[in-house]
Amino acid sequence: MQVPPSGGTAPVNIRVFIIPALITAFSLVVIWASLQLDESPPMIVGDSMQPRAFPMFLMAINLLLVAVLSIQFYRHPPRKVPLERYPTWGSIALLALFYVLTVYADMFIGIAVVMFLMCMLWGERRLWVAGTLAVVTPVAVFLLFDSVLRIRFPRGLLTNWYYG
Amino acid sequence: MLEALQSMGSVILDPYLVLLIVVTTVLGVIIGVLPGLGATTGAALLLPFTLTMSPVHAITALATIYVSATFAGSITAILINTPGTAAAAATTFDGYPLAQRGEAGRALGIAVVSSTIGGIFSVIVLCIAAPMLAQVAYEFRPPEYFALTVFGLSMLASISAGGAVKNLIGGIFGVWVATIGAEPATGIERFMFGNYELYEGLSFVPVFIGLFAMSELLVQSKIAHHVADTISMKAVKLPTREDYKRIWKTVLRSCGIGTFIGVLPAEGATVASMIGYAEARRWSKNKKEFGKGAIEGIAGAEAANNAATGGAMVPTMVLGIPGSGTTAVILVGLMVHGLRPGPYLFTEQVDKVYQIFGAMLLANIVFMIMGLYAAKAFARISLVPTPILWPVVFALSVIGAYALSTSLLDVWIVLIFGVIGFFARRHGFSVAPIAVGLILGEMVETNLQNSLKMFEGDWWLIFTQPLAALFLVLAFLGLFGPVIFSRIVRQRD
Structure with a gap:
């Protein structure tokens, strides 16, 4: 399946977005799993953060990075990785x-x-x-x-x- | 100062330590000349064997592997056009063409001498800079440490293979892996999925063995039938006076570049050698000769990559932040052997620290002697067929991983991270950022939590701390500087 780029020069193979899609899926799964974690009572956490907050924060950054990676792949598609023997x-x-x-x-x-x-x-x-x-x-x-x-x-x- | 010199000098009075340095130098050179088995993999594989050693002996063994394997990569780079380590990739540019012209001995001589000068220079800098940096680091509190670890993670953007974004994604993945297990402050279980063996988190060593050794095994399987062409050589020749005249400025420049790059968190010998080579070319009067066998090219790359080894030990020992992939393994070694990395290492166990520095100095001299007299023999080792070498690496990997905490879970971690590392590399993601992220993960979270407690939840007050603000600005520049500067240059043009 081909997606025409906005510049309209050469078509971009949608396969180049498989890796960003996998990383996005991984990040979303981690965020979901983080939301299932127990909350710590406020008297223990104090002014700090809940144990779920840090992994979610990391995955939020990851999603931003994946967006940048997708743009990079759109502009300069990576070369196809040959299948191993x-x-x-x-x-x-x-x-x-x-x-x-x-x-x-x-x-x-x-x-x-x-x-x-x-x-x-x-x-x-x-x-x-x-x-x-x-x-x-x-x-x-x-x-x-x-x-x-x-x-x-x-x-x-x-x-x-x-x-x- | 006198005590420091005494501790360093005591190394040569310890026959067991001297023997250990000689043996691990031989081992390091062998690891360095075997394509695929770099200093990081070698150190990770050796770590379980150091369990019964004293802390000084264990860290000396790992550090010796580091310096000798970094040098030895140049032997195969020059003789078979295959860098034994990534740090020797730049050496192939001029080393192999010079060898093809029948001057392999001269090329190796330049590499040996430049590497030794680079290595010794950086250990001297390490001896001077580390205690000074430790003095500054005493003043560090959680906000400064948090900012420093963020700076360390931002430096991942520019290390080794892969693009900046890919390296950062790898680093974030590493930090996330560090969150597996009980959360340190509250004891809440995270991502353990009912497996209580994960309560204290994933051990660093099996993850490293998986990422570096097992993934490399799978990468090597792609070239299992590759047969290398070798270039014959009679003997290694020391550089002549004319050679010295041509390379001394390059060597000095690369010593500075390599040490500086090494000191930067997460940067390593590979980046140093590339910059060392590029600068040698930029300042040379014979630019056209580069790529065809310029001795300045060999000297520039080799002095820089070995200078990075001592430089990389500075943040590792003083701040607990690895200066490279191999120092990440050494950092784990320090922890396993009860030496707490950080500024207090320089007050609580200063004698041990200087013994390690002294041993590194001696290791540089030992590999120079080996390089001069046995390079030809070592080059032959690189011809060990991969179908024999890599199954042995497999056995050492799984047994080594098991031996550290006698847990089969660690063996499964090796296998899982081996496969993860292989697929990451297959798609252009370097594995070093994952390792560095894993090391820095707990530091960054704990120091952020402590900073929040310190400022009663007002996180922006971190920016009011001068040193923390400086590190965060440096992190910002590390991440966005290249984009901003290139845009400014484009607008000017």
């Missing part, structure tokens, strides 16, 4: 996989699996390189944090076995 979307999917594996199996299983798959996804073709990396790195980092920094990691299949 599969390694990027695959990497984002791996972050989701890491969440699932950490919650339902073990954080270190999650790290090892994600490292291995990320390595392959990004172009490594030698299985043994990806495998070694995925095993050695988490084990080394675990031993360092466990023995030197005395950090206890969350319980899972492997850590249950290690901690007993």
Whole structure:
């Protein structure tokens, strides 16, 4: 869909306003969420402001800035961002996989699996390189944090076995 | 003064500290030469490893990473035309053309010497200016602090990538993120959605690791198959007397520019190097040589970006306002290790402060030696394939985030802010303003609340405080100055 600019030179693609629209929606949601916050009794707040006031004030500024950004985009449309290739979307999917594996199996299983798959996804073709990396790195980092920094990691299949 | 010098000198008598500086300098140079892994990401990743260290050792490690990674970005900028850090982007303009002419060693020599001079100059300024500024800061009350943080936020308009408006939107988002959790004065819960782990707000470190390391991982995935061309080099050559004659004025000018830019809240080495380069070109007699291998261009950019490191530490330590993205991480490091940033640091723990300054001075000397004798070896590290490097960064990010407060929530925060940071960068929003906004968020709200209480709700009385009014005028000029001045110039023409 095309919107003719007031100057009447070149049509502006409405897609350039998606980002300002998203920021506007975010700001409005925050303002709405702020309005749902509890009010503090006047004897505590005194001459200061209610806890909801500051986030609302921030979002009001944000809305002003978005208006300026929209004008800028209207006058000088930003160049189209090319869609990323599969390694990027695959990497984002791996972050989701890491969440699932950490919650339902073990954080270190999650790290090892994600490292291995990320390595392959990004172009490594030698299985043994990806495998070694995925095993050695988490084990080394675990031993360092466990023995030197005395950090206890969350319980899972492997850590249950290690901690007993 | 004598005590300060003694504290600084004590650094070389602490073998563990000297070893730590050498090790973290090597680490910093490695981080600096690896494209994508800058000083900020490096410091954020290293922070969890400093947990068991003493405060001085921990901050020294972070500060050493800062200065050495800032310098090391120039190695790959010169040899493979890929700046290891954003601050070295200006170095590619003349560094790479000079290397292509077969003078890579000379280009690196100029970069090493200029960076060292810039770094040492700024640490000396830091030693002198920080206590003086602390004296002034003793007089600051909530209105002055509020105005100062507003000034700091206004400076986001001009930092690094993205436009002014985009940076300000990022900064506002960062300030909003800081409001998540219990409101400090009343304890009212904000944006927690029933998750009581968020009661004390989001921890800075996982947000930073997400914004800088995890988002960079996703950015790097776009160029996963990129193979860099390298330029061969025999050895790094120290500048000749003729070279020194050509660059000394540029180096001195860039030292001043870099330190000044660094002192400004939220500005950093990237802006400093760009201005340093532009000024070197403006004052040069050989303007036509710029872009084709002018040594003044390398010296101007490199002296400025390293001078900004010491400058950026001034507001960080004296006012608790980060001078750059990396000093935002160092600021968090100070807090994690119980060193309260602010003017009282200079009375309560002055010996520790000067030990950190002394360590920064030593770090500059150590990276110069490494730059001169091992740049060639370090340049090879930049050829580590991305499919191997970035999965390791992933592992360090999630384990590091977990280790700080042994909470899985921090790991999820890394992932969430990694994705937010990636999409922000995809659409031209820099992530540094979000980080700076997050740091300044609580300060700006608390000081506004205290100012309102002080003036019994009459907020306009903030303007009657001379220093506060000055900072607010500076903030106004920072935001609207460029528009006003360009309009005046246009009308004159």
